[in-house]
Amino acid sequence: MIRNMISKKKIIRNSEKPIQKYRFYVQSAFALLCIWIGVEFYFFVRYLESNGTAAFYNRPPGVEGFLPISSMMSFFMFIVTGEIHYAHPAGMFIFFAIILMSLVFGKSFCSWLCPVGFLSELVGDAGERFLKKVFKVKIKMPKWIDYPLRSIKYLLLGFFVFSIFFLMSTMAVRAFLDSPYNLSADIKMFYFFANISRTSLIVLSVLFVLSIFVRSFWCRFLCPYGALLGILNFISPNKIKRNAASCIDCGLCAKACPSSIKVDKVITVWSDECTSCMSCVDACPVEDTLDIFTLLPAKKSFRPGKKWVAIGVVSIFMAVTGIGIISGHWQNKISREEYLYLYKNMNSFGHPTGPEAMKKLNEESYEKSRR
Ligand code: SF4
Ligand code: SF4
Secondary structure: OOOOOOOHHHEOOOOOOOOHHHHHHHHHHHHHHHHHHHHHHHHHHHHHHOOOOOOOOOOOHHHHHHOHHHHHHHHHHHHHHOOOOOOOHHHHHHHHHHHHHHHHHOOHHHHHOOHHHHHHHHHHHHHHHHHHHHHOOOOOOOHHHHHHHHHHHHHHHHHHHHHHHHOOOHHHHHHHHHOHHHHOHHHHHHHHHHOOOHHHHHHHHHHHHHHHHOOOHHHHHHOHHHHHHHHHHHHOOEEEEEOOOOOOOOOHHHHHOOOOOOHHHOOEOOOOOOOOOOHHHHHOOEOOOEEEEEOOOOOOOEOOOHHHHHHHHHHHHHHHHHHHHHOOOOOOOOOHHHHHHHHHHHHHOOOOOOHHHHHHHHHHHHHHHHO
């Protein structure tokens, strides 16, 4: 009855400022920024390859955003000692920005900024269209496979967190951060992709193909970063809420959700897979029925609205990284000469396997670089 009483005026169409196009613009801009960083870093590596004879290109600090483990360890050091480690300070600021935006807007980094998330989304969209057109099917993972697979990313996160926060002392973390392995981690990462091994290529190809059939395969099942942000999602006060009184049970929200959340069956979305993408809100045809709300202890929720997710996510990222830049902690303190030394000896730097090994490696190898 109540549903029948809903005025036709309340039924709106998706043309009413859907936020998805703005999300696409933000994702595209961030992806272009990452490509730009990649190009700059390529020229920096070319300079190292020339042994310092080619024109010098500044190393783009943003490349440190692709070193999540090192960034997490720098963040740990900062929390414990208040010191910003000199090797990858930009990585630490980027890590902090992502943590902060997740605390405020849930797992929003995945659907608004992450270039891997963006690529997965594009591949997933193309895969869905292809499967619908050619085989007339839409693949949905059964729960009994979905849940165990989703736990893999938490196991990977648990391994990293346990290794860093429980097995390593502050000294050992510092020794790792000071180690030449960590100092040259960005160059090693560059060569991982530039001279990709057959095994790595096969693994990446398999992940790509799987992403065609199962939307965001990497993000949903394997990404430990996503697992961390998914946990923070539960703490975030901003949640998708449905007004059951005005809902017409059309199911369009659940159909639009890329994370397969049954939005139409809950009042508040409490899910580690919700990325605050706002697809469900855009899809809802009934005014004032689905939106993002700030849960307050009082009965009344505050409604920031979907546009504030867009503005908030971008603002938090720019503010935190801006503080890093303005405070003079964006560029690292490794000189050109040290980079040339690190580049020349890069292949002799193995992964430090224990505090003692790291300390020894650090003392022996890095002292050489300073001579
Ligand atoms: S519940 Fe809504 S905001 Fe969350 S992932 Fe699904 S569509 Fe996006
Ligand atoms: S889109 Fe979802 S919340 Fe909106 S009316 Fe349909 S079922 Fe209800």
